[in-house]
């Protein structure tokens with residue numbers, strides 16, 4: 001039985017503990033790992049430990065932080081195959097994609113190892129004679145990290161690494177659907193040389209453990225990735241407490257395909273963005289907006305490619321699309337397919353629960369045409385491989401359709417026209433814009449984030465992460 005990590009040690013298993021079974025979505029009777037759930041009291045202990053450790057860790061040498069983070073990154077990369085298999089087993093992401101995710105996690109730690117050393121600060125002459133001004137950044141304090149199930153190691157990594165690099169301490173709560181990758185990461189961190197209390201991990205439910213983190217007066221900032229509804233609740237709590245918050249939530253990311261597109265590129269970009277990772281990415285392109293001249297050829301080719309995708313066990317090398325993460329997500333996908341049909345869209349292929357003897361949550365990628373912009377499949381985030389294709393007359397209509405959404409995470413365009421590519425990059429209100437590339441699948445060393453209903457607060461990743469994980473101080477001194 002595995003447990004949470006608090007104040008420098010994995011807590012002793014308690015026979016009274018509430019148990020959590022981590023199941024494999026490719027074979028749900030198989031238990032990947034069993035955990036003792038943390039409760040509010042343990043959360044409180046972790047928060048106190050983080051607050052105490054913060055007093056010294058905030059003054060630690062950048063070299064100490066760099067060395068430790070680099071060590072963590074090195075071990076993650078060295079054990080990539082094993083960690084990818086754990087990830088595939090608990091989340092259902094295929095091993096090929098899981099390897100990419102593990103690499104991203106390892107590289108994030110190595111990137112922030114260097115960022116810890118990056119000098120920062122500015123000196124100014126005051127407007128008053130004889131006075132000097134220094135501006136520099138300092139740690140925020142205790143960071144509460146709440147991460148989702150769809151990137152079980154990369155998202156924790158890109159939140160934990162900058163938090164530690166910039167001298168903060170951490171209380172981390174992974175999603176209960178994916179505790180095994182988080183546990184493996186915590187185990188690596190536990191041997192990295194960090195002082196006790198600097199990093200704590202709690203495996204437990206949002207309503208007790210998450211709530212304790214959100215409400216504790218000792219927690220100075222919250223970074224969260226997950227659903228929009230939870231994000232809104234967190235934003236309200238953070239506003240009441242007047243603490244810093246960073247939220248990454250949903251998306252309904254548009255991919256525009258213009259008449260002048262290279263058809264092969266358009267089809268591959270749509271296929272990857274809409275269906276890979278089983279569509280379970282906030283950056284997925286779940287609506288494609290296609291101009292009339294290329295529409296029919298595009299749909300025909302995309303349908304053929306979609307039907308050829310092999311849905312199967314995440315651990316098998318032959319699989320293109322792994323299972324949906326759990327029964328409730330499967331139900332949600334199926335209910336959106338139902339909604340699309342009821343609203344009059346045409347289901348070209350997929351949209352079915354593919355039952356097998358292991359009870360896997362397999363779902364065939366769904367392609368809808370004859371979509372209207374008021375339909376739920378076109379407007380709402382589904383978080384599954386369900387794609388709605390909207391036909392439009394020209395570029396201007398495509399841009400207007402792309403912008404017609406309460407979200408603003410990523411957006412893409414497939415075109416061979418420099419003019420349209422440049423125009424789209426400037427006029428799209430999404431936080432990330434891709435040209436001839438899928439809307440999902442981003443780098444670790446540049447900012448990540450969106451606008452409107454998708455994100456709130458400073459950007460994650462790259463050098464921009466410093467904005468969230470540090471405070472600015474301005475000092476004045478008479479010479």
Ligand code: UN1
Pocket residue numbers: 148150151155225248280281282283284439440441442
């Ligand atoms: C990616 O598309 O490479 O939860 C990353 C998510 C995002 C990460 C997407 N925060 O899907």
